[in-house]
Amino acid sequence: MTELAQSHRPGGADGTATRWWRDAVIYQVYVRSFADGNGDGIGDLLGVRGRLPYLADLGVDALWLTPFYTSPMADFGYDVADYRDVDPIFGTLADAAALVEEAHRYGLRVIVDVVPNHTSDRHAWFREALEAGPGSPERERYVFREGRGENGELPPNDWESIFGGRAWTRLPDGEWYLHLFAPEQPDLNWENPEVHAEFESVLRFWLDLGVDGFRVDVAHGMVKAPGLPDVGHPDQIRMIGTDVVPFFDQDGVHDIHRAWRRLLDSYPGERIGVAEAWAPSPGRLARYVRPDELHQAFNFHFLGTPWEAAAFRAVIQESLDTAGSVGAPTTWVLSNHDVKRHVTRYGGGGTGLRRARAAALLTLGLPGSAYVYQGEELGLPEVLDLPEEFLHDPQRLRDPEAGRDGCRVPLPWNETEPHLGFGLPGGEDPWLPIPASWGPLSVESQLADPSSTLNLYRRALEVRRARRSFGEDALAWLPSPEGTLAFARGEGFACTVNLTGEPVELPAPGRVLLASEEPVIEGGLARLAPDSAVWWEREGA
Numbered sequence: 041m042t043e044l045a046q047s048h049r050p051g052g053a054d055g056t057a058t059r060w061w062r063d064a065v066i067y068q069v070y071v072r073s074f075a076d077g078n079g080d081g082i083g084d085l086l087g088v089r090g091r092l093p094y095l096a097d098l099g100v101d102a103l104w105l106t107p108f109y110t111s112p113m114a115d116f117g118y119d120v121a122d123y124r125d126v127d128p129i130f131g132t133l134a135d136a137a138a139l140v141e142e143a144h145r146y147g148l149r150v151i152v153d154v155v156p157n158h159t160s161d162r163h164a165w166f167r168e169a170l171e172a173g174p175g176s177p178e179r180e181r182y183v184f185r186e187g188r189g190e191n192g193e194l195p196p197n198d199w200e201s202i203f204g205g206r207a208w209t210r211l212p213d214g215e216w217y218l219h220l221f222a223p224e225q226p227d228l229n230w231e232n233p234e235v236h237a238e239f240e241s242v243l244r245f246w247l248d249l250g251v252d253g254f255r256v257d258v259a260h261g262m263v264k265a266p267g268l269p270d271v272g273h274p275d276q277i278r279m280i281g282t283d284v285v286p287f288f289d290q291d292g293v294h295d296i297h298r299a300w301r302r303l304l305d306s307y308p309g310e311r312i313g314v315a316e317a318w319a320p321s322p323g324r325l326a327r328y329v330r331p332d333e334l335h336q337a338f339n340f341h342f343l344g345t346p347w348e349a350a351a352f353r354a355v356i357q358e359s360l361d362t363a364g365s366v367g368a369p370t371t372w373v374l375s376n377h378d379v380k381r382h383v384t385r386y387g388g389g390g391t392g393l394r395r396a397r398a399a400a401l402l403t404l405g406l407p408g409s410a411y412v413y414q415g416e417e418l419g420l421p422e423v424l425d426l427p428e429e430f431l432h433d434p435q436r437l438r439d440p441e442a443g444r445d446g447c448r449v450p451l452p453w454n455e456t457e458p459h460l461g462f463g464l465p466g467g468e469d470p471w472l473p474i475p476a477s478w479g480p481l482s483v484e485s486q487l488a489d490p491s492s493t494l495n496l497y498r499r500a501l502e503v504r505r506a507r508r509s510f511g512e513d514a515l516a517w518l519p520s521p522e523g524t525l526a527f528a529r530g531e532g533f534a535c536t537v538n539l540t541g542e543p544v545e546l547p548a549p550g551r552v553l554l555a556s557e558e559p560v561i562e563g564g565l566a567r568l569a570p571d572s573a574v575w576w577e578r579e580g581a
């Protein structure tokens with residue numbers, strides 16, 4: 041362990057710039073479902089701390105922790121009531137400090153979530169705003185408006201909430217307030233300098249505590265188009281990610297990111313900002329990672345790509361070109377706590393798992409930084425049959441099928457322990473039930489199986505770490521048959537992916553380094569298994 045920790049200890053402590061984020065593999069910890077340290081059935085900071093050896097052994101460079109701040113949990117923590125404290129469900133501030141410190145000892149950096157678009161309706165500011173009434177400075181911290189219609193009985197505009205229904209709620213005093221998400225998540229007014237000052241202070245609070253950066257929630261949402269104009273038609277959720285809407289991706293958000301970048305840069309140790317930005321195109325997304333803005337942005341265009349060679353090739357090239365045009369690294373993301381797990385998106389069952397394993401080698405073989413959502417290293421599928429009484433995701437209001445509970449099921453750690461090792465013996469049941477069929481997918485079981493998905497990830501991360509310039513080495517596409525991808529990188533590395541359901545033959549690019557499924561090599565030809573990927577050491581390259 042000591043040796044391992046040394047090999048990927050955060051650089052830069054002595055003042056040298058490592059630009060560590062450019063090729064970092066960052067593991068997303070959905071705290072509620074990762075590990076339960078106190079046996080109450082809900083994951084917590086103590087649980088994460090206890091599993092740091094697992095994460096260090098896995099070989100990731102950093103963790104991103106989803107919100108663990110004080111919250112009434114209307115949106116499972118993305119409704120923050122106190123940005124400077126830890127919710128008792130997750131532990132204490134001392135637990136957070138101890139976790140950051142211990143992670144650093146394991147050579148792991150820690151990124152925390154910050155939620156600047158909205159607060160909880162239980163945040164002191166919103167309570168003060170409700171009490172102070174229309175026209176007060178307290179209401180100026182949020183987006184309060186009078187309604188339309190004769191008696192203000194119609195909402196101020198036609199905006200829809202991402203979670204379904206309209207984006208406005210009316211108060212008994214007649215005013216309406218804006219909430220792009222749940223009514224319990226009122227939007228802040230970023231035209232008010234007090235809001236800027238408050239968030240800079242929140243960022244400082246966590247930077248002083250030692251965190252290595254922030255994942256900025258809804259980084260495209262804080263600034264709205266002047267005058268809050270109507271969109272003009274319904275079903276606005278379908279436009280996000282492809283069209284410009286007046287409540288997202290407005291130019292003004294970039295001033296906020298510039299100010300935050302200056303703040304991050306004023307701290308030693310290369311602290312970073314990562315944008316969760318749903319931009320209409322990779323080109324618009326690149327604007328969030330210009331040299332004076334955030335360091336990374338999640339690549340949701342890659343996440344949304346169907347299992348087709350041409351589609352992947354196009355999105356990879358476009359991502360490299362657009363991020364490259366502003367000198368930023370690309371990121372590669374397959375899953376997170378908001379989307380169906382990719383084993384299931386890629387077809388589920390044996391096919392979904394084969395494709396997910398191949399996708400892992402494709403993703404980790406590309407230049408730039410990669411995100412791993414907890415449990416993807418175990419090949420976990422989406423849980424599609426959770427009993428109704430467990431489903432509380434506010435997004436179900438839009439469409440019961442759009443619920444995000446099935447990707448948030450707690451992790452199976454040990455096949456032979458109660459609750460598959462999530463929690464303590466004799467502890468409470470997990471907050472979402474873990475399918476009994478996940479026993480063989482548990483960490484302990486997979487560690488013992490050399491061909492497991494967990495061991496595939498561990499080996500891939502080991503190979504990545506051993507090739508020091510891996511993240512920066514440019515990609516060159518190699519000729520390959522239809523339905524496949526082949527590319528070379530730097531000193532003698534190549535990756536081939538067969539995205540078809542049939543075996544495909546091509547000239548063997550070299551010696552097999554790692555494979556999601558072993559190819560058959562004969563007379564200089566490699567026969568790639570269906571839905572598989574191979575990493576190659578190229579000879580004579």
Ligand code: GLC
Nearest residue numbers: 115118155221257258377378
């Ligand atoms: C982000 C989060 C999501 C949350 C939403 C509102 O998209 O990832 O989980 O519901 O923001 O804060």
